[in-house]
Amino acid sequence: MLWNSPLGEPHSDELLEHMKLSVTTSIVDLGCGWGELLLRAVARTGAKGTGVDTDNLALDRGKRAAQKKDVNVDFIRQSAADWQGTRDRAICIGSSHTLGGSRATLQRLAEIVPKGRVLVGDTFWEQQPTDVAREIHGDDIPMLIDLVTMCRETGWEILNLTTADQRxxxxxxxxxxxxxxxxxxxxxxxxxxxxxxxxxxxxxxxxxxxxxxxxxxxxxxxxx
Ligand SMILES: C[S@@+](CC[C@H](N)C(=O)[O-])C[C@H]1O[C@@H](n2cnc3c(N)ncnc32)[C@H](O)[C@@H]1O
Structure with missing residues (x-):
């Protein structure tokens, strides 16, 4: 697996373009897993990266990849909710549960990035879910319009919105x-x-x- 979310490589390149990174940018990835997207963000720009996750195996894989690619990423074993700091950019993909759900994540990211850009990857229902789907994935997943509304209500401008396609x-x-x-x-x-x-x-x-x-x-x- 390249990363732990439904994301094709061309799509990931577009997302990183929208993040407007440069050599002076600092960027944190909360719930980074092995941090493949973070490593790519840093490798293409020289930005300074921090990856935070609780999974030792994933972090070790990330550290090995950072060494191999010779890129400047610190991988930290810590709960995302406990990580303190501010950055120019943040990534949180498939990990909003680590910060208390979608709305709490958007609020926390606003503190971490007082001025700048964030990339959030989060689940939503395409249509009203069945009871079975709710049972599998939980009650906290919003419809897309509700996710978008949450972004606005937490003070974010939506610069780019795309969704994972069927492939x-x-x-x-x-x-x-x-x-x-x-x-x-x-x-x-x-x-x-x-x-x-x-x-x-x-x-x-x-x-x-x-x-x-x-x-x-x-x-x-x-x-x-
Ligand atoms: C669906 S994966 C997404 C990983 C990565 N963002 C990606 O897209 O490949 C969710 C990640 O959250 C991490 N995680 C779970 N609880 C966490 C916590 N409390 N703090 C930080 N990371 C956590 C897991 O170890 C896992 O790597």
Whole structure:
């Protein structure tokens, strides 16, 4: 997996363009995972990056990649809610839960970036969700118009709004299972193969039947 969100590479390039980064820009990524997008942001501009996450394995992967690419990114193991500081730019993709949900994230980002731009990636419902979809993904997901309204209410100007397309979603969902699918192909006689296959089939069925085309993912470049 390149990153842990439904995002194609051309789309990611466009988003980074909208962030208007330069060599003097400081940027923090909250809930960065292994920070691939942050690393790319820094590599293309020379900006100074900080990645914050609680997952040691992801952070170690990010640190190794930063060394390999020779880019200036500090990876910090800390809860995003506890991270203190201000920056010129911030990224928070698929991680609004770490700051208390969509609205709380937008409010917190306004403190972290008093003047500048942020890139927020967050889920929304494309249509009114079914009970099953709500059960899987929770009650806190807004409709797109409500997410946009929250941005305005928290003092942000929306500079760019795009959403993950079906191909980005399908590719993201497949990537979660591809490693284990390949393992099954290579270990057909393993006693675990059938159990793993059933689990993967169930996850795949859930995606196709319960939330494909219903759960959306928005990328918002916001300014203040
Ligand atoms: C869906 S992933 C998104 C990762 C990354 N932003 C990306 O797009 O690839 C959510 C991330 O939030 C991290 N996370 C969960 N709880 C956290 C917390 N309290 N503080 C910081 N990160 C947290 C997870 O470890 C995971 O890397």
């Amino acid at each position: 980005e979603w399908d590719s993201f969902e497949s990537s979660h299972r591809a490693g284990l699918r390949q393992w099954i192909i290579e270990n057909p006689e393993s006693p675990k193969a059938q159990e793993i296959r059933e689990h993967l089939d169930e996850r795949e069925r859930g995606y196709i039947m319960d939330y494909r085309g219903l759960l959306g993912f928005a990328y918002l470049v916001l300014g203040r």
